[in-house]
Amino acid sequence: MVSSPLLFPDFFRWGTATSSYQVEGNLTNNDWFAAAQTGGYIYQDQAAGLACDWWNRAEEDFDRMVTLNQNAHRLSIEWSRIEPSPGVWDNDALARYREMLIGLHQRGIEPMVTLHHFTNPLWLTEQGGWDNEAIIGLFERYTQKVVSVLGDLTPIWCTINEPAVMISHAYGLGRFPPGIRDFNAWLRVAINVVRSHAASYHAIHRLLPNAQVGIAKHMVLWKPWRPFLPNDQIATHFLEYLFNHLLLTMMTRGITRVPGRRSYLLPETANTLDWIGLNYYTRYRIQFELFSSQLKPRFKPGAMKGPGEWGEIHPQGMLIMLKQLWQRYRLPIYITENGIPDHTDAHRPEFIISHLSQVWQAIEKQIPILGYYFWSLVDNFEWTEGYNPSFRFGLFGVDFETQERHLRPSGKLYGEISKQGGLTSEILAR
């Protein structure tokens, strides 16, 4: 099918995203390294090890970004590096991050900086991590330190990556450390996370009045497995609110109602988003059995889905989520992550085109979308999947033995799209 070109606005950011523990290497002072030692959380109990060795060779990958015509990159700062023990700051680490951000600018790449991407310093975990209210002040102090040193190098800050994923996996499903399954803990932690975000938001704005601060929010397209059954419908609504909207409601309105529980009024958390980052990956169909109280994802035979429990690939969900975010919150949007685990690269090129087509349609509908950060530039450590070969997300494949990179066809394609500023007729025809 040949279509007319889908061109994006001139200001559009064409980027990729990464995170500290997943790419930097030699991080041993955080809870994910500890989880590899405890065992039971990660594929083959793997730690990230050298990962992509960014601490030593990030610039080589920045050069690769240039070859893909990128003008933006989202990366994260590792709290356990900056503050290896409480109140002790590692100035060399901060200097290295300065060097990295300058390196991006020198290549015409605008950095977006995430302050927290899943990992906590060990000393903080020992104090109860997110389940201790003290984290609010500690996260604020860490924010102040980072922003006072790096603030001149970017106005775009992302406080916390995927808070709902982190809370749900760590305190609801027990899959991320500390492996807790308790809805009361989930709620306590959710409040601490939102208050930490708010404290960080205000701290950034005190230091950088023109900063643009947001979060990266993972949104799942939830659907009832049996659309005609109230069980599945109610469970779907519940997840949609709890997972997709509860935290955003608190961060925009400062108030929220937790189904079956109480309402929370937290005025200091209201209006603490200047933009919303959408991380969109999958659709899940949900089945809920009343008698056993079992809630589980179900997959139709032949559905286009990722490996293991990874959900369905459903590009139309991108537009649905963008519309939903815009209608509810009226804030500018960055697509802070979108990608597919595909070690063969058989599906990634089509994935990129089909999802970007949806983004383009959203822009046509006047939804203010500022940029797209593909997950990810390079293969990297994938949390509970560790280095499971089925979970490769990179535009560049990485040989973790030799640190060699190879450009995948999808990388070449994304590079062309970024160069052209969208999907040209020629790209669509192919």
Ligand code: BGC
């Ligand atoms: C996370 C990334 C992760 C990616 C793929 C997101 O949930 O922010 O760190 O690697 O999705 O699973």
